[in-house]
Amino acid sequence: MGKEMVAMLLAGGQGSRLYVLTQKLAKPAVPFGGKYRIIDFPLSNCVNSGIDTVGILTQYQPLVLNEYIGNGQPWDLDRLYGGVHILPPYQKASGSDWYKGTANAIYQNLGFIERYDPEYVIILSGDQICKQDYSDFLNFHKKKNAEFTVAVMEVPWEEAPRFGLMVADEDDRITQFQEKPKEPKSNLASMGIYIFNWDILKKYLIEDEADEDSENDFGNNIIPNLLRDERRMYAYHFKGYWKDVGTISSLWEANMEVLEPEKSGIDLFDENWKIYSRNSGLPGHKINSGAIVRDSMITDGCTIDGTVVHSILFAGVTIEKGAVVEDAVVMGGSIIKAGARVSHCIIAENVVVGESASIGRMPGDGESAVSGVATIGSGVYIGDNAKIGPDAMISENVKDGEQR
Amino acid sequence: MINTRADAMSVIFPNNYDNMVPELSEMRLMGSLPVASRYRIIDFYLSSLVNSGIDSIAMLTRRNYHSLLDHIGSGREWDLVRKNGGLSIFPPYAVKNIGIYEGWIEGLESIRSFLESKKEELVILSDACIVMNFDYEKLIRFHIDSGADVTVAYTREPMPDEVISDGDPEKGLFYTLDLDGTRVTNIDINPRRKGIQNLSMNIYVVRRKWLVDIVEKTFLRGGVYLVRDILIPMIKELNIQGYEYTGYTSRITDIKQYYRQNMRLLEGDNLSQLFSGNPIYTKIRDDNPTRYTGDSSASNVMVADGCIIEGDIENCVLFRGVRVKKGARVRNSIIMQDTVIEEKADIDCVITDKRVTVSAGTRLRGSESFPIYISKGHKV
Numbered sequence: 001m002g003k004e005m006v007a008m009l010l011a012g013g014q015g016s017r018l019y020v021l022t023q024k025l026a027k028p029a030v031p032f033g034g035k036y037r038i039i040d041f042p043l044s045n046c047v048n049s050g051i052d053t054v055g056i057l058t059q060y061q062p063l064v065l066n067e068y069i070g071n072g073q074p075w076d077l078d079r080l081y082g083g084v085h086i087l088p089p090y091q092k093a094s095g096s097d098w099y100k101g102t103a104n105a106i107y108q109n110l111g112f113i114e115r116y117d118p119e120y121v122i123i124l125s126g127d128q129i130c131k132q133d134y135s136d137f138l139n140f141h142k143k144k145n146a147e148f149t150v151a152v153m154e155v156p157w158e159e160a161p162r163f164g165l166m167v168a169d170e171d172d173r174i175t176q177f178q179e180k181p182k183e184p185k186s187n188l189a190s191m192g193i194y195i196f197n198w199d200i201l202k203k204y205l206i207e208d209e210a211d212e213d214s215e216n217d218f219g220n221n222i223i224p225n226l227l228r229d230e231r232r233m234y235a236y237h238f239k240g241y242w243k244d245v246g247t248i249s250s251l252w253e254a255n256m257e258v259l260e261p262e263k264s265g266i267d268l269f270d271e272n273w274k275i276y277s278r279n280s281g282l283p284g285h286k287i288n289s290g291a292i293v294r295d296s297m298i299t300d301g302c303t304i305d306g307t308v309v310h311s312i313l314f315a316g317v318t319i320e321k322g323a324v325v326e327d328a329v330v331m332g333g334s335i336i337k338a339g340a341r342v343s344h345c346i347i348a349e350n351v352v353v354g355e356s357a358s359i360g361r362m363p364g365d366g367e368s369a370v371s372g373v374a375t376i377g378s379g380v381y382i383g384d385n386a387k388i389g390p391d392a393m394i395s396e397n398v399k400d401g402e403q404r
Numbered sequence: 405m406i407n408t409r410a411d412a413m414s415v416i417f418p419n420n421y422d423n424m425v426p427e428l429s430e431m432r433l434m435g436s437l438p439v440a441s442r443y444r445i446i447d448f449y450l451s452s453l454v455n456s457g458i459d460s461i462a463m464l465t466r467r468n469y470h471s472l473l474d475h476i477g478s479g480r481e482w483d484l485v486r487k488n489g490g491l492s493i494f495p496p497y498a499v500k501n502i503g504i505y506e507g508w509i510e511g512l513e514s515i516r517s518f519l520e521s522k523k524e525e526l527v528i529l530s531d532a533c534i535v536m537n538f539d540y541e542k543l544i545r546f547h548i549d550s551g552a553d554v555t556v557a558y559t560r561e562p563m564p565d566e567v568i569s570d571g572d573p574e575k576g577l578f579y580t581l582d583l584d585g586t587r588v589t590n591i592d593i594n595p596r597r598k599g600i601q602n603l604s605m606n607i608y609v610v611r612r613k614w615l616v617d618i619v620e621k622t623f624l625r626g627g628v629y630l631v632r633d634i635l636i637p638m639i640k641e642l643n644i645q646g647y648e649y650t651g652y653t654s655r656i657t658d659i660k661q662y663y664r665q666n667m668r669l670l671e672g673d674n675l676s677q678l679f680s681g682n683p684i685y686t687k688i689r690d691d692n693p694t695r696y697t698g699d700s701s702a703s704n705v706m707v708a709d710g711c712i713i714e715g716d717i718e719n720c721v722l723f724r725g726v727r728v729k730k731g732a733r734v735r736n737s738i739i740m741q742d743t744v745i746e747e748k749a750d751i752d753c754v755i756t757d758k759r760v761t762v763s764a765g766t767r768l769r770g771s772e773s774f775p776i777y778i779s780k781g782h783k784v
Contacts, residue, residue, distance in 0.1 A: 034693035268692035269712070276690050281683045284441030284708040286675055293702050299693035299709055
């Protein structure tokens with residue numbers, strides 16, 4: 001029996017605008033929200049929507065991601081028929097290629113989709129934080145008798161020029177596509193999530209591959225070709241929390257929004273839409289006498305003696321006495337030593353911040369609340385009394401007392 | 405074969421001592437008592453065994469085993485889904501001339517053909533009543549090096565108060581060891597002796613073939629208990645060795661100890677003593693991290709994932725999914741899974757079982773020697 005819909009998750013992006021955070025891992029593997037990685041969101045959405053077959057297209061630094069996904073069991077995607085599969089570029093009889101673009105990545109894996117003989121294929125992006133019911137999306141696609149549907153978000157008009165925009169009629173049928181236009185005719189931004197009828201996807205990917213001038217990209221090539229041929233293309237309006245966490249400031253901001261679910265709308269406490277992740281296996285966290293914890297999210301294995309305000313701590317973080325952590329994202333296994341000050345920053349995994357060191361600075365009056373985020377790469381040692389300013393991007397050890 | 409696994413299997417009797425904690429074991433058994441914010445006692449045994457390379461484990465349940473089955477599932481979280489070995493759970497079933505087993509001999513007799521079919525040289529027998537991060541590899545090495553027929557692990561600690569005060573064997577049997585060097589020369593059952601004893605942990609290492617043989621013989625003669633009917637009568641002819649365990653242990657022997665031993669994890673470096681070795685695995689619930697709002701305060705607490713803390717918590721152990729609402733105050737208490745403490749409730753020295761609701765404004769005061777216990781699902 002064929003599958004109704006198979007998901008293809010694009011996870012090959014380097015995420016170069018996350019700099020030190022993606023030096024050793026692909027963007028979808030970047031930790032998020034206390035105990036998740038970004039990819040947990042699309043994977044959990046799939047399984048919560050009833051999709052049990054997911055191909056993950058990897059290319060850049062896949063080791064962490066491969067190990068994290070494993071057999072897919074944490075997402076209930078270890079299946080006899082279907083389940084989750086990592087799809088790296090591979091050698092074929094007629095040579096081998098890296099994935100040249102998003103469309104080419106899917107093209108190279110047409111054989112994978114073929115095995116499940118689906119009616120529909122959903123193309124997902126591995127770098128967004130979003131809780132979305134894809135079954136609702138598919139119902140819309142079927143109701144419109146569409147051949148292609150793209151999920152869109154209404155964005156403020158002044159921000160529209162930053163996005164790929166879909167111009168649609170009153171029936172939501174797409175009439176035009178504008179990629180980052182100076183003069184937007186629409187404020188419907190593409191979320192980079194598409195549903196295709198399988199036969200249409202296959203036809204256009206084969207055609208696109210034959211075109212030597214093509215960049216093999218969904219946005220730049222496939223969608224314009226579909227429009228050219230006046231295919232039945234529709235825009236599905238998604239209303240909910242959605243964030244592209246492609247930059248340090250947006251990643252930091254999205255983490256902070258987790259702390260205010262009432263305001264931001266990203267509710268991780270939703271029993272009906274759980275986000276699954278691989279478990280740390282650590283005991284409950286411990287907050288000692290004298291510690292202060294406010295407005296924060298804390299997970300297993302943390303030990304807190306200092307002060308934690310408006311911050312997210314991942315598994316196994318230690319905050320020593322007198323240390324103050326504010327507006328910060330501190331990823332798994334990091335240690336903030338006695339008297340250190342950590343503000344308005346992202347600390348990656350297994351970092352040690354030395355005694356009385358200082359990282360980042362709270363934005364002053366009149367400064368943007370999301371800019372100036374300092375970032376410390378994974379495994380870095382920050383020496384005692386070292387001082388790291390706002391906007392810093394640290395990937396190598398910093399000596400005692402040094403200033404950056 | 406490459407030697408990554410120990411040449412040993414294990415048989416666990418998770419019902420032992422149920423009667424010591426009647427309140428908590430009304431709906432569950434000793435091995436599935438919730439402890440240390442996100443675990444059941446059985447997690448410590450299973451994880452320790454798996455971490456020591458023992459992945460063929462049989463569990464003989466006797467009653468109230470639903471909560472245990474629900475917790476263990478297929479055994480995947482302990483990496484016990486194996487083609488060879490893995491987890492075998494034996495619910496109670498009556499065979500010919502055995503009802504539901506009373507002592508270990510009867511239990512072992514009922515799975516004799518299973519034991520015969522195994523290939524491991526050694527069997528580790530135990531119940532599930534101690535919170536610990538036990539190194540079975542060391543125990544096995546000691547057993548082999550000492551040339552013992554039987555090795556029994558013990559700790560140096562006093563007999564439980566309960567036994568000293570009434571010694572009722574119905575509640576549970578505790579064994580103390582007299583030692584000559586490491587050789588066990590005498591075993592006393594429920595001695596009403598004060599002070600530090602060599603108190604058996606009820607963890608035994610024996611040769612599998614010997615066990616199968618002796619169980620069959622003893623059963624035919626009407627024997628029921630391993631210690632009373634095999635070890636004590638044969639104390640001279642068997643080389644029984646005592647292995648002292650000096651790591652962190654918590655024995656749950658009554659509700660007072662249940663309270664005390666959970667609270668003890670908040671003291672000093674007890675938590676890291678228990679957890680700094682190998683990881684302890686448990687059932688995954690996929691809770692999100694615990695959220696502390698701007699109105700909350702927390703001091704000297706151990707808290708699992710999935711909680712929302714809006715009130716004040718002090719000297720507490722909170723299990724997964726607990727809610728402490730605005731203005732509520734929770735002190736010196738153990739709050740199990742999915743309990744809700746509503747607005748302005750004020751509780752001190754209380755144990756709430758799973759899914760309890762303490763309604764708004766309620767005041768409850770227990771004491772450390774008599775903590776108030778609220779049973780599963782109740783609303784106060």
